[in-house]
Amino acid sequence: xxxxxxxxxxxxxxxxxxxxxxxxxxxxxxxxxxxxxxxxxxxxxxxxxxxxxxxxxxxxxxxxxxxxxxxxxxxxxxxxxxxxxxxxxxxxxxxxxxxxxxxxxxxxxxxxxxxxxxxxxxxxxxxxxxxxxxxxxxxxxxxxxxxxxxxxxxxxxxxxxxxxxxxxxxxxxxxxxxxxxxxxxxxxxxxxxxxxxxxxxxxxxxxxxxxxxxxxxxxxxxxxxxxxxxxx
Amino acid sequence: xxxxxxxxxxxxxxxxxxxxxxxxxxxxxxxxxxxxxxxxxxxxxxxxxxxxxxxxxxxxxxxxxxxxxxxxxxxxxxxxxxxxxxxxxxxxxxxxxxxxxxxxxxxxxxxxxxxxxxxxxxxxxxxxxxxxxxxxxxxxxxxxxxxxxxxxxxxxxxxxxxxxxxxxxxxxxxxxxxxxxxxxxxxxxxxxxxxxxxxxxxxxxxxxxxxxxxxxxxxxxxxxxxxxxxxxxxxxxxxxxxxxxxxxxxxxxxxxxxxxxxxxxxxxxxxxxxxxxxxxxxxxxxxxxxxxxxxxxxxxxxxxxxxxxxxxxxxxx
Numbered sequence: 001x002x003x004x005x006x007x008x009x010x011x012x013x014x015x016x017x018x019x020x021x022x023x024x025x026x027x028x029x030x031x032x033x034x035x036x037x038x039x040x041x042x043x044x045x046x047x048x049x050x051x052x053x054x055x056x057x058x059x060x061x062x063x064x065x066x067x068x069x070x071x072x073x074x075x076x077x078x079x080x081x082x083x084x085x086x087x088x089x090x091x092x093x094x095x096x097x098x099x100x101x102x103x104x105x106x107x108x109x110x111x112x113x114x115x116x117x118x119x120x121x122x123x124x125x126x127x128x129x130x131x132x133x134x135x136x137x138x139x140x141x142x143x144x145x146x147x148x149x150x151x152x153x154x155x156x157x158x159x160x161x162x163x164x165x166x167x168x169x170x171x172x173x174x175x176x177x178x179x180x181x182x183x184x185x186x187x188x189x190x191x192x193x194x195x196x197x198x199x200x201x202x203x204x205x206x207x208x209x210x211x212x213x214x215x216x217x218x219x220x221x222x223x224x225x226x227x228x229x230x231x232x
Numbered sequence: 233x234x235x236x237x238x239x240x241x242x243x244x245x246x247x248x249x250x251x252x253x254x255x256x257x258x259x260x261x262x263x264x265x266x267x268x269x270x271x272x273x274x275x276x277x278x279x280x281x282x283x284x285x286x287x288x289x290x291x292x293x294x295x296x297x298x299x300x301x302x303x304x305x306x307x308x309x310x311x312x313x314x315x316x317x318x319x320x321x322x323x324x325x326x327x328x329x330x331x332x333x334x335x336x337x338x339x340x341x342x343x344x345x346x347x348x349x350x351x352x353x354x355x356x357x358x359x360x361x362x363x364x365x366x367x368x369x370x371x372x373x374x375x376x377x378x379x380x381x382x383x384x385x386x387x388x389x390x391x392x393x394x395x396x397x398x399x400x401x402x403x404x405x406x407x408x409x410x411x412x413x414x415x416x417x418x419x420x421x422x423x424x425x426x427x428x429x430x431x432x433x434x435x436x437x438x439x440x441x442x443x444x445x446x447x448x449x450x451x452x453x454x455x456x457x458x459x460x461x462x463x464x465x466x467x468x469x470x471x472x473x474x475x476x477x478x479x480x481x482x483x484x485x486x487x488x489x490x491x492x493x494x495x496x497x498x499x500x501x502x503x504x505x506x507x508x509x510x511x512x513x514x515x516x517x518x519x520x521x522x523x524x525x526x527x528x529x530x531x532x533x534x535x536x537x538x539x540x541x542x543x544x545x546x547x548x549x
Contacts, residue, residue, distance in 0.1 A: 046446065067448035081441070084440070086435075091439070100432055
């Protein structure tokens with residue numbers, strides 16, 4: 001279980017508390033600048049100077065090393081911040097860094113090929129990340145997150161800069177993960193996407209959770225909240 | 233297996249270049265060697281070319297690490313002001329201390345290099361930001377500041393000291409003693425093996441800070457570790473050879489372009505290619521104005537500048 005208590009980060013996130021059960025999919029929605037990505041980055045251990053407590057399976061993130069956090073939670077960024085000239089195979093091998101002490105080189109290679117086969121990106125393995133299309137990059141990033149072996153996968157607007165065909169591909173890709181029992185926390189602005197994936201929706205406004213919508217109420221309350229807090 | 237064979241061939245090539253330089257430069261030795269030639273070989277040529285090889289190798293792996301952890305292709309072992317700090321140490325020693333308290337130059341140079349690293353981390357701590365840009369900009373500022381201080385102290389030096397400082401700043405390897413060369417060889421090999429052991433961490437820097445963190449790398453901590461280690465190695469090189477430009481920036485670029493593979497390979501190839509490059513430059517510096525010796529720093533700058541501009545053009549195409 002992921003438990004966030006009184007999380008405060010600078011003036012962006014203000015005393016947020018919530019729980020996420022394993023094997024569920026929770027979407028986080030809100031206007032630009034409402035703190036969605038910052039929330040995900042705190043949970044992923046990218047920002048560590050927050051106040052409050054984040055626990056995964058009862059372990060306080062602040063007491064864990066980056067390697068330990070990476071084995072519990074993986075994060076897929078909205079965009080990659082630099083040109084990655086590595087081959088996809090090399091990128092995926094590095095995704096196993098949290099376990100690199102325990103695994104032999106052959107085991108790492110086998111795991112990479114098996115995951116690439118499972119997620120249908122085996123054809124990309126020898127291509128360089130910087131030469132891939134936006135949709136392919138997202139698939140590789142998500143595959144890397146899966147390889148990390150963490151139960152919690154955080155996805156920061158994975159389809160925001162893709163055309164509708166690629167969006168559908170990535171959505172199927174994410175649904176596949178959900179089917180495998182991964183716990184997903186998903187930031188998105190796309191109404192249909194959120195409706196299809198989410199068991200619960202957290203609505204964020206100015207750094208605070210202003211509404212929580214359960215699956216049973218999604219159809220009734222969701223559009224209202226979307227109009228009120230996302231498009232307002 | 234293939235990469236092991238390539239590394240082995242490369243190692244043999246480096247050895248061949250080294251032996252060739254030792255026996256052919258500045259003048260060819262013929263067999264059987266006379267007693268004088270054996271003496272020259274033992275006490276001048278071997279320590280001279282050994283020093284060139286290890287300085288070149290060390291500066292190259294330092295450059296590779298700097299370019300990786302700063303994510304900046306123009307970062308060099310001298311970017312953080314480490315070389316100018318080490319040079320400042322030598323200048324202050326030459327002008328003020330040498331006559332009162334004679335100590336090996338290696339200590340004052342290391343102290344100067346260490347001072348640079350400490351000042352940079354102090355600045356980064358003061359602004360509470362250990363990002364690559366903060367450290368890089370602090371280093372550039374410090375580089376200028378130390379450069380100005382060197383000029384300041386040089387202005388007060390007497391004629392003899394001014395000339396000595398000037399020659400030292402041009403960069404040049406003096407084959408006086410084996411001990412500093414052996415210390416450099418030992419330290420550079422330890423650093424090389426240490427970096428190879430930590431090569432996966434260096435690889436993760438290639439993904440950018442955010443992704444590297446999510447894959448489990450403590451980016452800020454390891455950036456400091458890597459910078460400190462290679463800065464000290466650079467200061468050690470400066471104490472032996474003065475500030476030698478361009479090897480640390482060009483060789484890592486060549487290695488990245490020529491050879492496949494990540495840091496495990498890149499480090500080994502950079503070390504060998506950097507070593508070979510400086511041995512060749514050293515041989516040229518002995519030959520061009522023979523019987524005079526041209527400072528090796530002049531040769532590396534003359535060859536390095538056009539190669540550097542070529543890399544810039546190639547990268548922006």
